[in-house]
Amino acid sequence: xxxxxxxxxxxxxxxxxxxxxxxxxxxxxxxxxxxxxxxxxxxxxxxxxxxxxxxxxxxxxxxxxxxxxxxxxxxxxxxxxxxxxxxxxxxxxxxxxxxxxxxxxxxxxxxxxxxxxxxxxxxxxxxxxxxxxxxx
Amino acid sequence: xxxxxxxxxxxxxxxxxxxxxxxxxxxxxxxxxxxxxxxxxxxxxxxxxxxxxxxxxxxxxxxxxxxxxxxxxxxxxxxxxxxxxxxxxxxxxxxxxxxxxxxxxxxxxxxxxxxxxxxxxxxxxxxxxx
Numbered sequence: 001x002x003x004x005x006x007x008x009x010x011x012x013x014x015x016x017x018x019x020x021x022x023x024x025x026x027x028x029x030x031x032x033x034x035x036x037x038x039x040x041x042x043x044x045x046x047x048x049x050x051x052x053x054x055x056x057x058x059x060x061x062x063x064x065x066x067x068x069x070x071x072x073x074x075x076x077x078x079x080x081x082x083x084x085x086x087x088x089x090x091x092x093x094x095x096x097x098x099x100x101x102x103x104x105x106x107x108x109x110x111x112x113x114x115x116x117x118x119x120x121x122x123x124x125x126x127x128x129x130x131x132x133x134x135x136x
Numbered sequence: 137x138x139x140x141x142x143x144x145x146x147x148x149x150x151x152x153x154x155x156x157x158x159x160x161x162x163x164x165x166x167x168x169x170x171x172x173x174x175x176x177x178x179x180x181x182x183x184x185x186x187x188x189x190x191x192x193x194x195x196x197x198x199x200x201x202x203x204x205x206x207x208x209x210x211x212x213x214x215x216x217x218x219x220x221x222x223x224x225x226x227x228x229x230x231x232x233x234x235x236x237x238x239x240x241x242x243x244x245x246x247x248x249x250x251x252x253x254x255x256x257x258x259x260x261x262x263x264x265x266x
Contacts, residue, residue, distance in 0.1 A: 031173050031212040037204035041162050041175045047245060062245065064172065066162035068205065071177050103167035 039128035040075065041066045044120060046136055052109075059116055059136065061106040065097050067124055074098035076123040079106055083114045156180045157225060157233050169245045174211045175202070178235075182228040183207055194219040194242065216244040 042065040050058045067073040078094040090108035095101065110116060118134045157180035168174060178186055185206035189199035196215035202208040213219060221237040 031198065032200060032203065032210065033173070034204070041173070043167075043172050045169075045172070045245065062167075062169070064163045064167035066175065068162075068175070068208070071160045071162040071175075100164045100166070102162070103164050 038068045038130075039124050040122045040130055041068050042120065042122060042130075042132070044118070044132075044134060047105075049136075055113070057110050057113060057116075059108045059110070061108075061118070062103075063106060063120070064103045065122060066102050069124075073125055075102075075125070077104075078121040078123075080119040080121075081108045081110075082117045082119070083110060084117070085114070086110075089116075157183055157227070157235060159223060159235055159237060165241070168241060169243050170196075170213050170216050171245075172212070176209055176211065177205075178207045178209070178223065178225055180225075180227070183233075184226040184228060187224040187226050187232060189224075190222040192220045192222070193217065197242070211240070213242040216242050218242070 042063070045062040047060045047062050050060075052058060063077075063079070065075065065077060067075045075097050076094070077097050078092065080092045081090040083089050089110050093104070093106055095104075097104070108116060108118075116136045118136070120132045120134070122128075122130045157178060160177050160179055162175040162177065163172075186201045186209045189201070189209045189211070191197040191199055191211070194213055194215070194217040196217070197211060197213040197219045199212070199221070200210050202210060209223065211219070211221065219240050219242060221240065223235045223237065225233040225235065227233050
C-alpha cells in the first residue's frame with residue numbers, strides 16, 4: 001500500500017476520533033445541603049470558643065435563616081442549648097426572624113469543658129417546622 | 137416606518153420588563169460571609185425560571201440554581217471579596233431578561249461550625265439532652 005495512502009488514512013483516523021475520548025466530569029461545587037425541597041434556608045456557624053479566667057467556655061454562633069417560599073415572610077425560631085448532662089445549660093433564644101433579624105448571634109457560656117448541643121427549631125407561617133440538632 | 141415603530145416598541149418593552157423583575161436576598165447583607173450558601177429569589181409576574189448565574193470578580197465564588205425552586209439561585213464563596221453577578225432569567229415575554237448585581241461584599245468570619253452530620257451524638261447510649 002502506498003505510504004502516502006497509509007499516512008492519509010492515519011491522519012483521517014486521527015482527526016475523526018480525536019474527540020471521542022471520555023468527557024471530563026464537570027467540576028460542581030457541592031455546597032447545596034438539602035435533600036428535599038426545603039421550607040427554610042438556614043446556616044449555623046460556630047464562630048469561636050473562648051475560655052475565660054474561670055475556665056468556662058463561651059461559644060459564639062452565627063445563624064442565618066429564611067423562609068424558602070418567600071424571602072419577605074417572617075419566620076419564628078427557637079434555639080436551645082444543652083450538654084449531655086445539663087439540659088438548658090444556657091438560656092435559650094427565640095424570636096421572629098424578619099428582615100435584618102434573619103441574621104442573629106448566639107452565645108452560650110458553659111461552666112465546664114464539655115460537649116455542647118444545640119437544637120434549632122424553625123417555624124413557618126403555614127405551620128412548617130424543621131428541627132435540627134448540632135453538636136460541638 | 138413600520139420597522140422603526142417595532143424597534144421603538146422593542147426598546148420600550150425591555151425596560152418595562154426589567155422593572156418588573158427583582159432579585160431579593162433571603163439573608164441580610166450582614167450574613168454575607170464566606171463558606172455560606174446565600175439564597176436569592178427572582179420575583180416578578182412574568183418570571184419563569186433562572187437560566188444561569190455568572191460570577192465575576194471573585195474566583196472563589198460559585199453559583200447554582202436551586203434544584204427544587206427554579207426561581208431561586210444560590211451564591212457560595214469560599215473566600216472574602218467583592219463579587220458581581222449576571223443573572224439570566226426566562227420569562228413569559230418574548231425575550232429573556234438579564235439582571236446584573238454589582239459589588240456584593242462577602243466578608244470573612246471564623247471557621248464554620250464543627251457540625252458533625254456523620255457522627256450522631258444522639259445515637260450514643262446516653263439520654264438525649266433535649
